[in-house]
Amino acid sequence: MNWLIQPFEFEFMRGALAACVALSLGAAPIGVFMLLRRMSLMGDAISHAILPGAAIGYLVAGMSLGAMTLGGIAAGVTVALAAGAVARRSALREDASLAAFYLISLAIGVLLVSLRSRNVDLLHVLFGSVLSLDPDTLLLIGGIATVSLFGLAVLYRPLVIECADPAFLRQAGGPGSLAHMGFLLLAVLNLVAGFHALGTLMAVGIMVLPAAGARLISDRLDTMLALSVSFALAGSIGGLLLSYHLDVPAGPAVVMSLGTLYLLVLAITAARPHRHFSTGEATV
Amino acid sequence: MSASALTLTDVSAGYGGHITVADVSLAVPAGARVAVIGANGAGKSTLLRTIAGELPLLAGEMRRCETCARMGYLPQTATVDRRFPISVYEFVAMGAWQRMGVFRRLSPAVRQSIDSALARTGLTAVSRRPIATLSGGQLQRARFARLILQDAAMLLLDEPFAGVDRPTRDALMQLIDGWHAQRRTTLVVLHDLELVRQRFELCLTVDDGHAQLTPTAELLTVRPTPADGSIARHDFLRNALRA
Numbered sequence: 001m002n003w004l005i006q007p008f009e010f011e012f013m014r015g016a017l018a019a020c021v022a023l024s025l026g027a028a029p030i031g032v033f034m035l036l037r038r039m040s041l042m043g044d045a046i047s048h049a050i051l052p053g054a055a056i057g058y059l060v061a062g063m064s065l066g067a068m069t070l071g072g073i074a075a076g077v078t079v080a081l082a083a084g085a086v087a088r089r090s091a092l093r094e095d096a097s098l099a100a101f102y103l104i105s106l107a108i109g110v111l112l113v114s115l116r117s118r119n120v121d122l123l124h125v126l127f128g129s130v131l132s133l134d135p136d137t138l139l140l141i142g143g144i145a146t147v148s149l150f151g152l153a154v155l156y157r158p159l160v161i162e163c164a165d166p167a168f169l170r171q172a173g174g175p176g177s178l179a180h181m182g183f184l185l186l187a188v189l190n191l192v193a194g195f196h197a198l199g200t201l202m203a204v205g206i207m208v209l210p211a212a213g214a215r216l217i218s219d220r221l222d223t224m225l226a227l228s229v230s231f232a233l234a235g236s237i238g239g240l241l242l243s244y245h246l247d248v249p250a251g252p253a254v255v256m257s258l259g260t261l262y263l264l265v266l267a268i269t270a271a272r273p274h275r276h277f278s279t280g281e282a283t284v
Numbered sequence: 285m286s287a288s289a290l291t292l293t294d295v296s297a298g299y300g301g302h303i304t305v306a307d308v309s310l311a312v313p314a315g316a317r318v319a320v321i322g323a324n325g326a327g328k329s330t331l332l333r334t335i336a337g338e339l340p341l342l343a344g345e346m347r348r349c350e351t352c353a354r355m356g357y358l359p360q361t362a363t364v365d366r367r368f369p370i371s372v373y374e375f376v377a378m379g380a381w382q383r384m385g386v387f388r389r390l391s392p393a394v395r396q397s398i399d400s401a402l403a404r405t406g407l408t409a410v411s412r413r414p415i416a417t418l419s420g421g422q423l424q425r426a427r428f429a430r431l432i433l434q435d436a437a438m439l440l441l442d443e444p445f446a447g448v449d450r451p452t453r454d455a456l457m458q459l460i461d462g463w464h465a466q467r468r469t470t471l472v473v474l475h476d477l478e479l480v481r482q483r484f485e486l487c488l489t490v491d492d493g494h495a496q497l498t499p500t501a502e503l504l505t506v507r508p509t510p511a512d513g514s515i516a517r518h519d520f521l522r523n524a525l526r527a
Contacts, residue, residue, distance in 0.1 A: 036368055157386050161378050164370055164415075167363035171336065172381045172434070219414045221369045 007244040016130045016240050016250060019141050019197045023206050024232035026145030027190040029152055031207035032228045033183060035215055037163055041098050042083060043204045047191045048102035049079035051109030051200040054125060059116060063124075065136050069192055076188035079105065109200065128199030128251040131243070137196050144193040148186050155182045160221065198251040205255035206232055213265040235261045289314040289352045289438055289469040290335065295344035297327065297334035303342055304330045305490060310497040312486070314349060315467035317460065319480040319500070321521070322490035328473045329360055331488075331495060332440050335471070348438065352469065354382075356436035358427060360443045360473070366416050366423070373411040375426050376401055379433025401432040404462075406455060421452040428456055438469045445474055457483060477504060477515050489521070 007013045034043050053075025057067035079101055086097045113122050133141070152159075158179040161169045169176040187207075194203030210231035214224040238261075239254030246253075288311040298304040304327035312318055320328050333339045335346065336357035348355075364375075379401070380394050390398075402408045405425040410418070418426060424444065431439060441460075445453045460470055461483065471488065474480065480487065481504040488497050504515050514521075 154386065157384075160370065161381065163365060164368040164375065165362075165364045165378065167359055168378060168430075169381070171338070171357050172378075174381055175386075219369045219416070220371075224369060 003245065004241065007241060012131050012133075013240065013244065015133045015138055016197075017237065018138055019130055019133055020236035020240060020254070021233065022142045022145035023190075023194055023197060024210075024229055024236055026148035027194055027207045028210045028228040028232035029225050030148065030183075030187050030190050031209075031211035032214060032221075032224050033159065033163065034187060034207060035211040036221075040204075040208050041095050042080070043187060043191065043207055045083055045098040045102040045105070046076045046080050046188055047195065047200055047204040048109070049105040050076045050188075050192055050195050050203075051125060052105050052112055053078075054195065054200075055109045055112035058121070058125070059112060063121065065134075065140065065196075069140060069196075072192045072195055073188055075105075076191060077185065080184045080188060106200075124199070125195075126199050126201050127249060128195065128197050128202060130197040130240070130250045130254065133197065141193045141196060144189045148190055151182060151186050155179050155186075159183055198254060202251045202255045205258055206236060209255070209258040209262045210235060213262040216265050216269045231261055231265075232258070235259075287314045287349060288312060288347075289316070289349050291347040292335075293345040293347075295334070295346055296342040297331050297339065298342055299330065299339050304493070305495050306343075306493055308344070308495045310488070310495070312469060312471070312488075312497065314352075314469055315464060316469055316486050317464050317484045318469070318471045318486045318488050318497070319484035320471055320473040320488045320490065321475070321477075321480060322495075326490045327493070327495070328490045329442050331490060332357075332442050332471065332473060333359075336440050351437040354434075354436045354438070356431045356434045356439045358431060358439070358441045358444055360446065362423065362427060364415065364423065364427075366418070369414055369416075371412050372407055372415055372418065372422075372426055373398065373402070375415050376407075376411075376429040376433060379430035382434065397433060401429040404432065404459065405429040421448045424448050424452065424456065428459055432459070436468070439463060439471070441470065441472045443473045443475075445476070477521075480504065481506070481515060491521075 008017060031043070034040055050072040053071035053073070054068040055071070057064065057069070057071030061067035083098050083101055109125070110122070113125055158169065158175050161174060162176045162179045166176060190207065191203050194206055197203075198206065210228040211224075213231045214227035217227060218224045235258035236254045239257035240250060242248065242257055243250040243253035290312040292308050292310050295308040296303045296306045297308070308331070320332065322328050330339065334341060336355060338357070377390065377394075377398050380390070380398070383394065384390070399408070402411050405428055407422065407425055407429060410422065415423065415426065428444070444456060448456070457479070460472065463470055472484070481500060484500055486497055487500050487503050488495060489503070503517055503521060505517055506515070508515050
């Protein structure tokens, strides 16, 4: 068991572990709702949009945690709202407008960062720096996970009803759009946290991959949420160990490990004979 | 049948800047079963959505009796995301939203009314199943069970029997009769004139931009006309409803 424990004798590994635990608790449940609302691509678009926002923060204040975080949140919220508005008004389906958004965002972001940078910084924003998080960034990631869990607890019931039958909630006078907006805000916050640890290209991984695996196994929402957090924990910690022992970059290693876990679940569930729900009585 | 559940005065309904039905004035007595009939596209759904508050009034005035502000509206196309992982029980429990809000727990009383709504719609055996596994008829039963939970004094049902088989239709129709017995007002869009004649005492006809309330007996006969076998007394109805 030494290979499991020994790496965490180092402070930077303990920091990375804390970040992964916080991200797993915060982002994975959000990912489940994102998946169920068929918004996985939206998550991708938001996470790419965070880049130009953070880059503007970087241009103004250098590698400043506060400036990059605020810029990222502002840009993420803007794109989340804009994508929804464009999808309503244009002939393009939402996925097409989202794809356009995140390509543009990524290009602007990389250009902005390279206006004043060393390659190290560019690598940092693209792939994160989970192995060199300072205490302030750790606090931020932990704080976002806390806000996210409490926020989701408050939003849970309206959000579930809004997912299952949006028109019903509206008719019953429930806070449907508040639930949707609150959810988007939580998603943006978690993607900003993910951005600091895993970078703009990988942040959405810890949100979407565990959720996808959980969806394959369960058809109950509560089980799915618990499973997604477990997958996120197992995958991200596995990725850190992989990174330590094989000396590979941590961000991609974490996402690789999450992805492997997902593929394993996919293979196992696909190999099983197709699962039927207990049919009960057929009272049509 | 003295108090009016719903009063419309010179109401115009429509959306997107177009008026579909104009100058509607009528009073629906409390507890009545009203069949809303007319051709496809005549504006039945638009009128119902306006009464439900889904669309703004374009003109005129609408008054609902105090208790009738508690409304249950069943849109024609279910907006239910059937792949969302909740059980039939949880789906029906949504109907208690107004009583429970964001935080309150399902009290034993609410649980009891959920169980009873499931029983009345014949869904008890499937209550633990995910909604994804329901047939179209079962989903419609679940939507009715949720309506029962909403405990509304006025129910607006837009083509609740479209695409459901005879036994399901009869079971749902019994619920409507039950609501009638409890003096709840129901407005139901439907196309089956025979059913209208047997079970609805009033008809809200929507035709050519106008809508009016007429006793069913004045619109429909027991004996089909020799010409085309229709029980409609008026040409517009015969034309409108020729399927």
